[in-house]
Amino acid sequence: MGPYQIQSPAVLAPMAGITDQPFRRLCKQYGAGMVTAEMLTSDIKLWNSRKSQQRLIDKDEAEPRAVQIAGAEPTMLAQAAQACVEHGAQIVDINMGCPAKKVCNKAAGSALLRDEMLVADILHQVVAAVDVPVTLKIRTGWSPEERNGLRIARIAEDAGIQALTVHGRSRACRFKGNVEYDTIATIAQAISIPVIANGDINDARKAKQVLDYTQAAAIMVGRGAQGRPWIFRDINHYLAGHGEAPAAELSDIQQTITLHLEALHQYYGDYLGLRIARKHMGWYLQTLSEDTQRAAFDWSGLRQTFNRLEDSQQQQHYVEQLFDDLIKTKEEQAA
Numbered sequence: 001m002g003p004y005q006i007q008s009p010a011v012l013a014p015m016a017g018i019t020d021q022p023f024r025r026l027c028k029q030y031g032a033g034m035v036t037a038e039m040l041t042s043d044i045k046l047w048n049s050r051k052s053q054q055r056l057i058d059k060d061e062a063e064p065r066a067v068q069i070a071g072a073e074p075t076m077l078a079q080a081a082q083a084c085v086e087h088g089a090q091i092v093d094i095n096m097g098c099p100a101k102k103v104c105n106k107a108a109g110s111a112l113l114r115d116e117m118l119v120a121d122i123l124h125q126v127v128a129a130v131d132v133p134v135t136l137k138i139r140t141g142w143s144p145e146e147r148n149g150l151r152i153a154r155i156a157e158d159a160g161i162q163a164l165t166v167h168g169r170s171r172a173c174r175f176k177g178n179v180e181y182d183t184i185a186t187i188a189q190a191i192s193i194p195v196i197a198n199g200d201i202n203d204a205r206k207a208k209q210v211l212d213y214t215q216a217a218a219i220m221v222g223r224g225a226q227g228r229p230w231i232f233r234d235i236n237h238y239l240a241g242h243g244e245a246p247a248a249e250l251s252d253i254q255q256t257i258t259l260h261l262e263a264l265h266q267y268y269g270d271y272l273g274l275r276i277a278r279k280h281m282g283w284y285l286q287t288l289s290e291d292t293q294r295a296a297f298d299w300s301g302l303r304q305t306f307n308r309l310e311d312s313q314q315q316q317h318y319v320e321q322l323f324d325d326l327i328k329t330k331e332e333q334a335a
Contacts, residue, residue: 001091001163001194002133004064006218008033010207010235013198013222014068014093021058022263026256027225028062031232033218035066039095042071042080059088066091070098072112074122078129085130092130094122097137097167110139110171119152123159133162140183141170153187161193165220168199185214196220204238204245227283229256250330254323257284258316265312277315278307293333294326
């Protein structure tokens with residue numbers, strides 16, 4: 001991707017409200033080949049808010065430092081790309097895949113797929129504005145009946161886009177229904193730039209199946225990493241031909257959660273850190289509940305209890321107590 005070599009074919013999707021700095025660093029430690037910061041608006045006048053400031057890239061982060069921008073006006077997107085580079089971005093990704101109404105209602109995100117001339121204008125202007133690789137994320141089209149992903153891909157290649165991520169649903173599908181990988185495979189065969197396949201990749205076997213079927217250069221994991229950042233370790237292990245990785249030990253999961261909560265509290269401060277920790281803890285609890293040997297635990301009640309905690313030390317103590325109970329139960333079952 002430009003001058004950067006991505007060491008692992010499993011990369012983390014940018015997700016608003018999720019892939020903040022603490023979570024990106026955690027996924028990178030578990031072997032994600034690349035991580036991308038949360039989506040930023042192309043209107044740089046709005047970057048002065050605390051929320052936007054926390055979404056900006058940090059020059060201390062692992063390379064390549066990638067950011068994603070969204071908007072519908074070519075000049076504003078070009079200026080936003082330049083501002084991102086000034087803040088330390090080494091790769092700029094343009095979002096044309098988000099299906100959220102608040103984004104599409106502004107004719108941004110996946111709404112842009114309906115206007116191929118505007119897409120071309122945006123891509124040419126952004127690529128010309130910066131001297132770092134520019135990448136693009138799209139969907140297969142606006143709807144199953146308007147699937148123009150291949151035409152958009154060719155426009156992107158012609159504009160100088162360095163890599164293309166394709167989510168295997170149309171905008172109309174949002175995140176419902178099955179992902180179709182045929183369009184991704186067609187695009188990967190038709191263009192020469194790297195194609196990254198995205199959509200419902202939730203485990204290592206699925207990652208390999210999608211890579212084999214689409215012949216994409218890499219796969220992008222989004223929701224599959226929520227509450228399970230070690231999915232990147234599992235995928236890398238499987239793709240290296242070593243079979244399925246051993247299940248994460250409870251002690252390792254405890255350490256991961258403890259360090260994650262600590263990073264959230266430090267990065268956001270007490271008020272926001274506590275609330276964002278609740279969201280991530282909900283995903284961790286969901287992951288833990290999927291082990292049938294833990295069926296006796298009241299996972300809904302555990303989540304409600306955690307969400308009522310109003311102190312960072314209480315949250316950490318809760319995790320310690322929870323894992324004491326989980327480990328004790330596991331030992332009793334093994335006896």
